[in-house]
Amino acid sequence: MPTSPASVTELLERCALIAGLTLGQLAAQLQVPVPADLRREKGWTGQLLEMALGATAGSQAVQDFPELAVELKTLPIDQYGKPLESTYVCVAPLTGATGQQWQESWVCRKLSRVLWLPVLAERHIAPAERIIGQGFLWQPSPDEAALLQQDWEELMELIAFGRLDQIKGAHGKVLQLRPKAADSKALTAAIGPDGRPVQSLPRGFYLKSQFTAAILQQQFALAHR
DNA sequence: ACGTGATCATCC
DNA sequence: GGATGATCACGT
Numbered sequence: 001m002p003t004s005p006a007s008v009t010e011l012l013e014r015c016a017l018i019a020g021l022t023l024g025q026l027a028a029q030l031q032v033p034v035p036a037d038l039r040r041e042k043g044w045t046g047q048l049l050e051m052a053l054g055a056t057a058g059s060q061a062v063q064d065f066p067e068l069a070v071e072l073k074t075l076p077i078d079q080y081g082k083p084l085e086s087t088y089v090c091v092a093p094l095t096g097a098t099g100q101q102w103q104e105s106w107v108c109r110k111l112s113r114v115l116w117l118p119v120l121a122e123r124h125i126a127p128a129e130r131i132i133g134q135g136f137l138w139q140p141s142p143d144e145a146a147l148l149q150q151d152w153e154e155l156m157e158l159i160a161f162g163r164l165d166q167i168k169g170a171h172g173k174v175l176q177l178r179p180k181a182a183d184s185k186a187l188t189a190a191i192g193p194d195g196r197p198v199q200s201l202p203r204g205f206y207l208k209s210q211f212t213a214a215i216l217q218q219q220f221a222l223a224h225r
Numbered sequence: 226a227c228g229t230g231a232t233c234a235t236c237c
Numbered sequence: 238g239g240a241t242g243a244t245c246a247c248g249t
Contacts, residue, residue, distance in 0.1 A: 047230055059230075186226080202227080
């Protein structure tokens, strides 16, 4: 069981070591069973790679590598390097976050330094055969940060004014709000249209795949110039 | 129930 | 084919 990396350099070295391996090969090294599909283990890939890299946070609400201030995100991609899914960031505070500033938000902090780890994960490829790509460290550019902040402020304002029901996944340019729950019947406290407390479906912030696609494109260009 | 890891399944 | 809403497992 890998220990937690002492530095960002060491973390990136570990990424280089596993790049090119299949998930099956890595799972064998770590003595982890591989599911035939991910229908009942949707987080399996992320948890396997957390283990391989020595992440310690588990299900705690902190970054994956707290000492390094690095958040790990696996990114399922197709053969052309395009993301297959949006990227979950964190749960959305539906109460008690009115007046919060962007810089102190959970979204901002989690996205301040991300280790992206692409995995070739087209659906026709069995989990064991999926190939680990080259991980890389990313920090939002000023432009990217501005886009994220704008979307976050817009969504948080709607939440604070009790307009949660009007928020669809289509809201936001790069950041979206979508259900994040066991099922559509899950309930959590939120603010109603009249400002009074109501119960509603828990939501999470997600990065739209077009945004992560741009990050990958930029990284690809950097790596090949 | 909440937050972690996300992908599934269906609709357009 | 891509995006949106729904869902699965686990630890706390």
